[in-house]
Each structure stands twice: as structure tokens, then as C-alpha cells.
Amino acid sequence: MILIGIDPDVDKSGFALIHNKNYELQNLTFFELFEKLRRLKNDFPTEDIRVFIECGFLNKSNWHKIKKGSASINANIGNRTGRNHEVSYKLIEMCEFLNLTFFKVKPTTRKRDSKEFKLITGISKRTNQEQRDAFMLVYGR
Numbered sequence: 001m002i003l004i005g006i007d008p009d010v011d012k013s014g015f016a017l018i019h020n021k022n023y024e025l026q027n028l029t030f031f032e033l034f035e036k037l038r039r040l041k042n043d044f045p046t047e048d049i050r051v052f053i054e055c056g057f058l059n060k061s062n063w064h065k066i067k068k069g070s071a072s073i074n075a076n077i078g079n080r081t082g083r084n085h086e087v088s089y090k091l092i093e094m095c096e097f098l099n100l101t102f103f104k105v106k107p108t109t110r111k112r113d114s115k116e117f118k119l120i121t122g123i124s125k126r127t128n129q130e131q132r133d134a135f136m137l138v139y140g141r
Helices: 030-043 071-098 114-121 129-138
Strands: 002-007 013-019 022-028 049-054 101-105
Touching: 002 030, 002 129, 013 030, 013 129, 022 030, 022 129, 030 049, 030 071, 049 071, 049 129, 071 101, 114 129
Parallel strands: 002 049, 049 101
Antiparallel strands: 002 013, 013 022
16 A cells, blocks of 8 residues: 655645655645646556545634734735635546545644654654645555
8 A cells, every 4th residue: 555645735735645665755736736646546546556645624714814914914814815725626626537546634733843753653764844744644544
């Protein structure tokens, strides 16, 4: 079984892959991600691939606002949030197009720093928040 976790982002999404005892952590642009999934689909049976996509739009409320922020600051927050949600929707569409099994995952409110991530997973290589979030989507499944 190949488990793939994706933490969507407008610029580069966090990507994590677990296969047997091997893992891979990267940040990929939208089309790099498409190529990666397409290659995996060609190399492995489709039924062996499971994709877990973090979907912020599953949160009950998507109202993000800084109380003392200006209208411009809050508009920018809303814009970034909406763009990230759209990336999630497009990744779902990508998986449907590639005929890959996928799961929409509601984000957790808890972020893991590198020290805690290492403690939980045993991975000591340098990681960023997107990679850690993507990996936590598939860790222990």
C-alpha cells in the first residue's frame, strides 16, 4: 500500500509518501504534484494508492479575521484562505481524473514543530510545516 498525504498550498503543497518502511517528504507545485501522482499510478496498481488531502473547507467555520486588523489585512486573509481551499478542490479533481482513491481530511488545530515531529515519527531530517502536516495525514494508517 502507498499512502500519500497532501497539505495543499497555493505555491507549493506539502507532499508525504509512505511505502513499506520508506518515506518521502517534499514540497511540490501543482503540476509537479500532478506528474508525481501520474508516475505513481503508472508504476503501481491504482488500488494500492491512497491519497489523503487536507481540506480546510471541511471546518465548520472558515471565518479568519484579525480583530484589530484593517479591512485590507482581513480581505487578504480571506483571499489566501479561499485560494488554499480551491487548491484542495483541484487536488480532489486531480485524483478523480487519475482514478485514484482519495480521502478528504479535516485539518487539526494542532501543528507539530520539528522537535515534536521527530519524537513522534523518528524522522530527524530537516522538514518544514507543510511536509510535517502532509506526513501526519498518513502516519499510523
